[in-house]
Amino acid sequence: MQIDIINGPNLNLIGQREPSIYGNLTFDEVFAQWKSEFKLQLSLSQSNIEGEIVGLLQNSKADGIVLNAGAYTHTSIAIRDAISAIKIPVIEVHLSNVTARESFRHESFITPVCVGCVFGFGMESYRMALHYFLSKGSI
Amino acid sequence: MQIDIINGPNLNLIGQREPSIYGNLTFDEVFAQWKSEFKLQLSLSQSNIEGEIVGLLQNSKADGIVLNAGAYTHTSIAIRDAISAIKIPVIEVHLSNVTARESFRHESFITPVCVGCVFGFGMESYRMALHYFLSKGSI
Amino acid sequence: MQIDIINGPNLNLIGQREPSIYGNLTFDEVFAQWKSEFKLQLSLSQSNIEGEIVGLLQNSKADGIVLNAGAYTHTSIAIRDAISAIKIPVIEVHLSNVTARESFRHESFITPVCVGCVFGFGMESYRMALHYFLSKGSI
Amino acid sequence: MQIDIINGPNLNLIGQREPSIYGNLTFDEVFAQWKSEFKLQLSLSQSNIEGEIVGLLQNSKADGIVLNAGAYTHTSIAIRDAISAIKIPVIEVHLSNVTARESFRHESFITPVCVGCVFGFGMESYRMALHYFLSKGSI
Amino acid sequence: MQIDIINGPNLNLIGQREPSIYGNLTFDEVFAQWKSEFKLQLSLSQSNIEGEIVGLLQNSKADGIVLNAGAYTHTSIAIRDAISAIKIPVIEVHLSNVTARESFRHESFITPVCVGCVFGFGMESYRMALHYFLSKGSI
Amino acid sequence: MQIDIINGPNLNLIGQREPSIYGNLTFDEVFAQWKSEFKLQLSLSQSNIEGEIVGLLQNSKADGIVLNAGAYTHTSIAIRDAISAIKIPVIEVHLSNVTARESFRHESFITPVCVGCVFGFGMESYRMALHYFLSKGSI
Amino acid sequence: MQIDIINGPNLNLIGQREPSIYGNLTFDEVFAQWKSEFKLQLSLSQSNIEGEIVGLLQNSKADGIVLNAGAYTHTSIAIRDAISAIKIPVIEVHLSNVTARESFRHESFITPVCVGCVFGFGMESYRMALHYFLSKGSI
Amino acid sequence: MQIDIINGPNLNLIGQREPSIYGNLTFDEVFAQWKSEFKLQLSLSQSNIEGEIVGLLQNSKADGIVLNAGAYTHTSIAIRDAISAIKIPVIEVHLSNVTARESFRHESFITPVCVGCVFGFGMESYRMALHYFLSKGSI
Amino acid sequence: MQIDIINGPNLNLIGQREPSIYGNLTFDEVFAQWKSEFKLQLSLSQSNIEGEIVGLLQNSKADGIVLNAGAYTHTSIAIRDAISAIKIPVIEVHLSNVTARESFRHESFITPVCVGCVFGFGMESYRMALHYFLSKGSI
């Protein structure tokens, strides 16, 4: 079972800045842990460019996608349309509890076309999404 | 580690009606499975009355709470205030992807004062929340 | 043919206060008249508590329900969800012409999931709803 | 006792189109039934033109009016003003449950100046209104 | 002269939690002080349940009511209707300056049907309301 | 100098109904007075139909128009477009102070394309508009 | 193949006024050109009255309709309902780019129930719509 | 009969600037004309300060007031309250057609408490208001 | 302990007009009563001019301020800024229940930067505020 993890803008900074909030681990280091922990084929990609995320979604061959679209969550209809066009189930995740931040982060163009959404648990948000795919796959 | 699962209005009907959507299992039957699967002290309660849910939150002695406030999610400031007043971490869950339903289900009074939110995965939403508490407890 | 009449908050005061507006008859007295007038099995219940009205709807065994949810008409998604969950046809009634009162009484969460709505005719609103059930039953 | 039934735009199509929804009977055929059923003087008129409905209201000599203003319900202040100007009680009726349709059908300029409103019961909506006039007249 | 003090949801926690903000005194302890200080018959009740507060208002035999409806201030039309239905003057009080908190606490369904409103003075808000009843009674 | 006075829906009722508000004089009677008082060629027309008012404006040969569009003031872009298309100066008048009535009467589609507006003076509103044309003509 | 062209209010003025914008040709003259150019049965009608346009739509026997509803585009639910009720495909056209004009011309009640919309190309808008019908008919 | 004309902020510049729009006459010069033309006791005052206009209204001994509150028309509740408090009829005037200017000039706090409003006629707006007082006085 | 009472626009009319509502006493007369009743140094000032109220606040040397900003409550950010800039606690008072009046009186720029607010009790509103300062001072 193949799962693609796709990260949006500014998420390449995780682990490099604000370690008191997000810890010292980069996504690559956490990703290595997940690869050994889960019985899943995992890939990881990141882009700051909205249209490249559209491309990553269109070209995916995975059985499931975990998507943290970052700031594009709130502004991109193009990413929404890409999710609708492909037939792969997508789970939306966020590190922080977005509803407790600025009001322009409360609206999401993406959630209605995803299977579901997990947010507010830091890096655990990704693991919870992987648990879901694992549990569905085992049924 | 003690976790309280609290369900709000109309969730007592799960398993009795609309089995094609929610399956044939009642909450009590699923709850029995979770008790054997997870290394957690689990309790389950349900009420149709907003003020009784306020009471369940105030009187909880648990280390964590999984709350599906149902329709009160969108109308109850009293439940929000109860969550703020107690010091126990609360995870909000929903069976369905609420953002893909009527617009009055898009707003939640409760999310900003919870740790995080999981929705859209049916009964799996609860299990993902339990995974989080288990994983935090084991750190 | 069994019809349940369910009244919401403050409707227990009818007949006791403001007789110049609503007459001297209590709901119990009017109800006795309806019982002798209509060829229907009739029951009457009232509650000030939103969650109890949810319960009355869930537990109903009637062929039709006449519901005056009072103030909860405008604030309760829980009652709406209960109406959607049960398979019994519900008619919404109000004594007054709610659209000619304060603007917060113009919105109803309940109307879209009811068969229809009758309002503005005082106690006659209930009788018109009973006429409808009678007329449907006779077809 | 004289009652005028006034129908607005597109209601002349009833019985001719979409019989699966509205039945095969035209308004004229249903009207003939009502004439024999009710002890009331009944007249029936229809117009697609907003200003002509204003005229029908101004010129009415009836003791009561049953008005289905159709689409003008949501856009016509002129019809509202005509209802206010005449001293005849008007009951607003609709075939469908307008609150479950598009949002621009949720607002009505007319309801606040009518006695009351009945909607969602198909052709029964008209009969329920006639029952009200009959019941008021017999008191 | 009889005055009823009615408290809404979560106000039973006062004195038990967050003593740095609200002090160490429970409502019962403060209430004992007021009873000796004021030449008034005083009663005190609390409920987390909206419909029970409606009942407390309906059943009151007092000459005046001091009501802190807590979170229901902003969501309950039922409590508003109960205040309108009874003929007893009601003063709305709040411990905190609600206008300096979240925007959903800025609207009150209750204020327009009360005599007046006192908020922002902690426990003093209640005493100021009692002063008003005392002063009116003495005129 | 030719001036056309054009009245919209329900204004044919003036003088027939609500004499305590608008006096006993019909428009025809007042119009006769104006004809003898003012050194102007005056014509008077009225219609309840929006499209006919469009036609009256299109076909006018006058040097100025006094228009009371009644309820269409607030709903008709068609009348606005007709005023824009013709080259004759139009003054908007109303009998009542529309800003002190319902909020849907506060917006006017017509005012921005008129020379100016006079309202709130009863029948005097028309006379003041005629004074303006007279005064402009004499310059 | 029969196509009806229906024009709304003020469009009878085209060719008579503002020739610098719309040219010197009236609709009748342009219509004559189209009749010789297109292999289509063409009819042309115009009305300033909303309800008459409803009637033109109801009574049409055409295979397709090209509708320029003018100002009623933005205010008429009645015309929308007529389009929905008939089974003939309707194309909405406008001479100007309505989105670059006043904001009240940006909303259209009619577009969602039409096949599509063409605007901003002057008289060419009509020809493009006719090309579509021709091209569909030839498939 | 005494009439006070009160002008608000920036109206002292009339006649000094933008003569192509407002002419070369200052208010004082026009005022002198009016004094000889009308059989009325006339006074003229102006202030740039909102609170001084409140004072001018409070201290007026006139039988009628013509008020051009200028920019305060759209922002001053204080002036509205002063008009309500005094018993003298006030007519609101403006030189320009305010509805054809920026949207923040479309709302007026003052109009609902005035007798009526005249705008869009330049200096003629004042004369039309004076005509009204004269005509009322002569009845 | 020094308390400044500051009144805003139109409050100088109290006692002179509408005695049936506000009584026959002027502020000066009531103020004399308060001076003998309360063990407080009291001063009283009033202005119709927004900027002068800003000055009164800036120049105050009191231990507390009771402010009735009248109409400026709803329009003045300048007064809000003055309250924020000084370090003296300010209590907002109003004679009437402002929430039961026009909607533009429901918003207050001032409340969030005051200690609290008392309204709806007529002249008693001031006395209740003075009681608060007295009670705080004695602690």
Add this chain to the structure above:
Amino acid sequence: MQIDIINGPNLNLIGQREPSIYGNLTFDEVFAQWKSEFKLQLSLSQSNIEGEIVGLLQNSKADGIVLNAGAYTHTSIAIRDAISAIKIPVIEVHLSNVTARESFRHESFITPVCVGCVFGFGMESYRMALHYFLSKGSI
């Protein structure tokens, strides 16, 4: 005469997915048909990246552009600015009737700066735009 056709995000999927809706032809295949059918120099380009579409517009040497900006239609001011900056006429096209889809697709940043707009006709939308350029060129 040179015409550039520019397609935005996700339009590269046409012909590959959902053939029941959009047919089996890719844009390249349809484009080949157009090249032989129209006496026009045609070019075709596509990008998922907003900024690249800005570049395609800036660098165009064509006499006209047919632009389907896809999801960027509703979110991109940058593309709007590029259209404004170049002097080439642009026609906006869409495959579907966007007004009958989600509300966030109803607003377009681009339409006001285009010549006109054609939507709802599938691939025919492009051909109708090409007809317009051909017809203008031939005049």
Add this chain to the structure above:
Amino acid sequence: MQIDIINGPNLNLIGQREPSIYGNLTFDEVFAQWKSEFKLQLSLSQSNIEGEIVGLLQNSKADGIVLNAGAYTHTSIAIRDAISAIKIPVIEVHLSNVTARESFRHESFITPVCVGCVFGFGMESYRMALHYFLSKGSI
């Protein structure tokens, strides 16, 4: 070259209060520095009264004005009108980044009629504006 600096309400407090934020220098002290630094004729004035700022603008004889209207920025159309009426270029300045403060400070009536705006740089905001005038004068 003469430049007038005009300050609005509460800006007289700068240097006296909150020195940790704004420093210990009063406007007069900073102004003395600017006078020696810049080759400009400089004047400085301040008022808490809206109408006086209108007067300062009307009476200015300068070649340019630097205006910090403080709180009146967001509420005063009168000041806007004064800026429009005079022919002197005005630059709007603010000490703080107003967009990062409360939402009612985000709107400015004044900016659209100024040359430009500088804010967020503390006292430097004024110097940057003076640099602009100097640089323009030297061209």
Add this chain to the structure above:
Amino acid sequence: MQIDIINGPNLNLIGQREPSIYGNLTFDEVFAQWKSEFKLQLSLSQSNIEGEIVGLLQNSKADGIVLNAGAYTHTSIAIRDAISAIKIPVIEVHLSNVTARESFRHESFITPVCVGCVFGFGMESYRMALHYFLSKGSI
């Protein structure tokens, strides 16, 4: 001291088009002037792609950044997040007075996380920002 100047979409066209508005100088030519005028290390970059501007900000090693994000100012939360994540002070600049243009240019996602903002002065806006960095550096 190193300052990076970053320009967003369409700003590469400056100097090539609309010289009557922006002059004949390209950014490169003006930039050369600034390099010789200011004692600062200056770099200049431009991109039409939102995600590339995110990258330019993330990778900057400068002591300060002058950012003209062009159209992305109003739509990009991603750029805002990048500014928040880096620790370098950013000044927002615009050539034109954006508040005097279309309303969708009035909101900025970026301003609240910048030091300040300068707009409306053409190329001078950049120089004023550089003056600020120079002046801060010299303190």
